[in-house]
Amino acid sequence: MEIIESVKEMQSLATAFRAEGKRIALVPTMGYLHEGHASLMREGRSLGEILVASIFVNPAQFGAGEDFDSYPRDLERDSRLAAEAGVDVIFAPRASDMYPPGYQSWVDVERLTLPLCGGSRPGHFRGVTTVVCKLFNIVMPHTALFGKKDYQQLAVIRRMTADLNMAVEIVGMPIVREADGLAMSSRNAYLTPAERESALCLSRALGEARTLFRGGERDAALLREKIVALITAEPAARIDYVELRDMETLDEVAAANERTLVALAVKIGKTRLIDNCVLGEEN
Ligand code: AMP
Numbered sequence: 001m002e003i004i005e006s007v008k009e010m011q012s013l014a015t016a017f018r019a020e021g022k023r024i025a026l027v028p029t030m031g032y033l034h035e036g037h038a039s040l041m042r043e044g045r046s047l048g049e050i051l052v053a054s055i056f057v058n059p060a061q062f063g064a065g066e067d068f069d070s071y072p073r074d075l076e077r078d079s080r081l082a083a084e085a086g087v088d089v090i091f092a093p094r095a096s097d098m099y100p101p102g103y104q105s106w107v108d109v110e111r112l113t114l115p116l117c118g119g120s121r122p123g124h125f126r127g128v129t130t131v132v133c134k135l136f137n138i139v140m141p142h143t144a145l146f147g148k149k150d151y152q153q154l155a156v157i158r159r160m161t162a163d164l165n166m167a168v169e170i171v172g173m174p175i176v177r178e179a180d181g182l183a184m185s186s187r188n189a190y191l192t193p194a195e196r197e198s199a200l201c202l203s204r205a206l207g208e209a210r211t212l213f214r215g216g217e218r219d220a221a222l223l224r225e226k227i228v229a230l231i232t233a234e235p236a237a238r239i240d241y242v243e244l245r246d247m248e249t250l251d252e253v254a255a256a257n258e259r260t261l262v263a264l265a266v267k268i269g270k271t272r273l274i275d276n277c278v279l280g281e282e283n
Helices: 007-019 035-047 075-084 116-120 124-139 148-163 186-190 193-198 200-214 220-232
Strands: 002-004 024-029 050-055 089-091 143-147 169-173 237-246 260-268 271-278
Touching (some): 024 035, 024 124, 035 075, 035 169, 050 075, 075 089, 089 124
Parallel strands (some): 050 089, 143 169
């Protein structure tokens, strides 16, 4: 496995792979890898002859007062995990190489980025779409894999790829959870043991919503109320949003159906966690 920091070097290598007719799969990450990332890498291994994982804590997608500086980083540990998952190349650029002086170009997806995390983190998705577009131009993947854990991000990237005619196949992957249901996230490292326990209210609330839906409940407002009540009962939890929306358009729904996305963002202490499920789907 090779670790490449230079944008130019990565681009030359990708050009050479392409010239040899090799299929490139890309898994973009911010590092501090866990089993969720590894599941994307293992699938990527089967979809491309060359598997590239990018590790880049992208300053452009963090707002003022967010956790850019404290975001966990450990390239040595990440390299071991990536190698085990079959990664051929880690692309770990420096921010100064991605956004050199004079940088002023951005990719903006409009409607889909307004609700949910777009509402609570203004500018976040502009940072995400811009860096993903840049990674596509640098790594030149045929296919790129993203987790449904960041459901809105996946929807926004699918939209960008279609709207801007990017020749990259986007693959969405199921959420990987800890044995007790907590969705895996690099940010879980921030949680104290007590907060780690409190954080289970997210997956429990989603499970409860799904149970009620399976029992015949279709009133979105009522389902939302039940979720809010469950999370509010947890003293360490502060709700950012709880929403029921169409899984494709992300429009709000009054009546829930199999294609309804339940999306949550909750602060546990200082740590903002997200989770979601689609009511008609298993994962
Ligand atoms: P991040 O490093 O948090 O930016 O995540 C990199 C990629 O891994 C994104 O496509 C995420 O959606 C995906 N990912 C993160 N956590 C999980 C998880 N628990 N299950 C599946 N995919 C995940």
